Amino acid sequence: MPDATAPVAGSETSRHKTLVASLIALTTFLGAVGAWRATESGGEAADAERKAIGDARGGAQREAVIRGALADIEFNYMKQSTHRALANQLRLESSAASAEDAARLLAEAAGHDAVANAIFVDPDAVQADGALDLTAKYDIEWSLATSQYDLDPEPEFAAADRLRSTQERIVLATALFVAAALFLTLARVGRNAATRRLYFAGGVGVLCLATVALVVLEMT
């Protein structure tokens, strides 16, 4: 480093004064940039969180709606299969009954068949062999919901965490710029040459450190 800090006969050279003033201006500017970037990161994190909460809420709503629909489907299927079982058993009983009772039993069976036929069971929830498959139905509905809406909050939560972490570090860098500005100012106005040198060295060191930190944070 040139002997910029060395005072000549108890005073500073005009080159040194200019250098210190320039460094103060640079530090102030970089501090302002840091403050702006920290605010931006914080704002983006808050936006990501709002989006994530919205996704979570939407996902929860869709989940509740789908589960409710599945319960309805299961209940309808239960009623339908019960009426069918009843009709089948009535027909079975009719085969060994008297002619009069058989006619009544078959009429009852027909009635239960009619009820079973009138009950709607979503075909997406029924396998080829007629068995109920609520998992398949759930998968279809959830797949549809996620194709229409972003219902996964995790990516936004992760982004928010990342942005907040960046914001914290930028705040640290900004605080270091403020400290550097203070040191450089003291290096400019101090009355003692030795302390001015100390302040100058400290100010430049902290400025370099904060600048490198800010650049690295912006690049990552």
Place this chain on the structure above:
Amino acid sequence: MIRPAPGSAPDRLPALVAVLIMIVSLVTAGFAYLRTQADNRVATATRRAEAAAVEVLSQLAIKEREIAHEISIFGFANDLAFFSNSLGQSGAGGFDFAADLSAAYSSAVTQSSTFSGVIGSQYERSDGFIEWARFLEEQRRPVYVATEVQKAHETVAAAWISNSARYVAIITILAAALFLLGLTSNLSADARRTLAFSGAGLALLASLWGVSVLASDLPEVSEEAVEAYVDGLIINLWGQDTAEFLVAEQRFTDAIDLDPRYRDAYFGRGIARFQLDLVAPGGPQGSAGAEDDFLTVLEFDDQNGIGWGNLGAVRFWTGDFEGSITATRRALELVPDDPILALNLGFLLAIGDDEASYLEQLGTIREKLVDLPSWLRETVMTRYMTALDLAEQYRPSFAARAVEYRESLIRINHEISVGRRFFDSPTPPPIAAVIPSLVLVAADGGTRIEAEFTYQGVEAGQRWLYRTYVNGFEVPALSRLAEPWPLAVPDGVAVFANTGFFSGTTVRVEVFIEGNLLAATEIAVP
């Protein structure tokens, strides 16, 4: 500028102050970073609490729907089973068509039952009894878990908010220290030294405080602890016997081991230990463990009214009646509307020697019970009668007082109920009439019961009624609705009778005039 005298040692203070200013500035920058970090932890925890709140509502909707669904399926299968059984009885009498229908409906029962989550499951006991309480609470488990996770994140957020505020204070103190250090350049040597040391000292204190804040042990969310807590909570809600409450106690202990600051786990373990004591063979002896747990809960938060109330209940069974009264009174200061606390205090006063306070408390109990909806009042009374039964059974010295207290509570409860239903007010205005005696006599092998009572001071036009209870349950068919007094006025003797009673039952008759319960008595039907 003050310069050192020729030949004297150079003044190193300015250089030292410069170094101090730089160090303090950098330390301040570090705390600014930590403060931002604390604020971000608050935001993250708040966000997670919010997400958990969404989960709570979602799971609540889903699980209550699934429970309703199960109840519908069970009801459907149950109706079919009753129908099938009834037809089967007809069929057994030789009616073939009914027998055929019964067989068919039986197959329908089998078919519909396959969709039930309780029939034929671990919730159905060998005697066919369905453990509905257990089923319902276990179904609600995701709701309880999400609720606990939400609370845990809120606790974390609160801790970080507190830390953030501390960092602000630390930064402010460091700024003051910088100000003092900065002033040294314009002052005399002596004053400069004083300010330099003051500034340095202040900065040192602030830094030490900051380090202690940084090193402080903040709460974290332990999902394992939450799972263990919810296991215990669910058993506390449906458990009946020692084995079940032992599991609950262990799960709460697991939760506490994982998170020693889990206040609700101490509370839950206190409840489990209290219940263990109540169901212990030989009756309750008082649980020191439960007392310790509730004391721990109160160390966390001495404004926890239910914690104080539970401490009072535990102390009753350990025999510390003074401690019990103190804790129960404190609980009532914090939760004045809790009816169980009022009932507990009533019994504690009943077994004491302050009759005036006891009678006053009965009035207070009445006021609290009047405010409750009927279903809640009945639930509270049923729960409390169980506790009184234990006191009567296992604390012989208080048995007579327990019986007397129970009778007072039954009368209060029935007067509120009858007053609300038949006299438009749960709190009837007092009247001058009295019924000095009411005697029940069983006749005709116990199937007929005659009630004879004397009365005094009844006025013409006053409405009266009587209610009959069999084994504690009101039987409207054996009771009379309100009607104008049909007997002699003002004094006399009356007799009324009812039939349809069974041997081995306990029959209770109460006579009311203008909503005032003036006489009540019971008889065990021979």
